[in-house]
Amino acid sequence: MSPPALPPQVHVIVRDWLCANSILLRGADENVLIDTGYVTRAQRTLELLQQPQALGSGHLHRILNTHGHSDHIGGNAHVQRIYGCRIAVPAGEAGLIETWDTRGLWLDYAGQEAERFMYDEIIEPGATLTLGEVEWLVMAAPGHDMGAVVFYAPAPRILISGDALWYNGFGMVMPETGERPALRATRATLEMLSRLEVALVIPGHGRPFTDYAGALERAFSRLEAFEADPARTARHCLKVMFAFSLLHLGRLPEGEFIPYLARTPIYGDIGTRFLGLSTDEIGKILLRELVDGKVVTQQEGFFVPVNVREH
Ligand SMILES: [Zn+2]
Known part of the structure; x- marks a missing residue:
């Protein structure tokens, strides 16, 4: 068919x-x-x-x-x-x-x-x-x-x-x-x-x-x-959520990154309560996966999403 x-x-x-x-x-x-x-x-x-x-x-x-x-x-x-x-x-x-x-x-x-x-x-x-x-x-x-x-x-x-x-x-x-x-x-x-x-x-x-x-x-x-691997599900969610937020924000000053994670409840729920990580550790995992994965890049003191086309 x-x-x-x-x-x-x-x-x-x-x-x-x-x-x-x-x-x-x-x-x-x-x-x-x-x-x-x-x-x-x-x-x-x-x-x-x-x-x-x-x-x-x-x-x-x-x-x-x-x-x-x-x-x-x-x-x-x-x-x-x-x-x-x-x-x-x-x-x-x-x-x-x-x-x-x-x-x-x-x-x-x-x-x-x-x-x-x-x-x-x-x-x-x-x-x-x-x-x-x-x-x-x-x-x-x-x-x-x-x-x-x-x-x-x-x-x-x-x-x-x-x-x-x-x-x-x-x-x-x-x-x-x-x-x-x-x-x-x-x-x-x-x-x-x-x-x-x-x-x-x-x-x-x-x-x-x-x-x-x-x-x-x-x-x-x-x-x-x-x-x-439930932990994999959780890490995936952290990554997807932050990548989406960065699209919405456009860019985030590097100094704001950890405070942003700390004040946005989902990161505490998934990262801290589910995975047992501190906010700093969540930040390290996110940066490793997103920056290495070329989803996010660092430019002049900001985190910015990579290759986002506006449709
Ligand atoms: Zn949906």
Whole structure:
């Protein structure tokens, strides 16, 4: 079976790591945008949405979110202000958003930001939605985010996977003790995904891709590594969180690095409580992995992210 071309009514706005991809689904009666990027890029999200090949001068009726992380919901409030559109969030995220639980949403807890908004509708896993003239199944995809959903269109065999599956892996899973429910959920989600017939994946980050079997294989092997070594999961989370924060901050004075780690609760929770490290030790691990890994570089007294393109 040859992979389908993207249906003309589906337009993917590929972004970067700070902003998740946005997916525009144009229908006869309704135009819908899935995910809206990071708050500090909300105006750019709007410009990309309004390009002629995307929405142009058309109207946006609804925003849907795959899950409640800052790189997916950050532009909701701004886009809604412009279009007066409705916002629909997965049922598992509704409580966090309604109470604006900044810890549960990984906002100030993780040194991230989003503009507060309120949802108008709840998306229930198991529902079928017609978006862009295509029928999509809403499927629960817990793990990276326990309330996340993916959207699956069986006829064109397209999966909008959010952070549940990327070309290389999936969104970080918070370290846990005991039964490790998030890691178990990640496995169940990957197993559920592996039962779907998928010809094209539109991931939350990275370009759409067709090698579904390969992506699942890579995701399972990453998961196995995390399952075998909880400390590795934790170190990975520290690294991902700090790299993301640096994208958001743009740069951080070297002298601010340790105070930043000390005042941002997630580093204490993962690094100190989970891994038993002091803040200085967390800093050393981060620098070793990120600077050696060429994710972060040092320039004139600042830490800056490497090779970040603005989309
Ligand atoms: Zn996420």
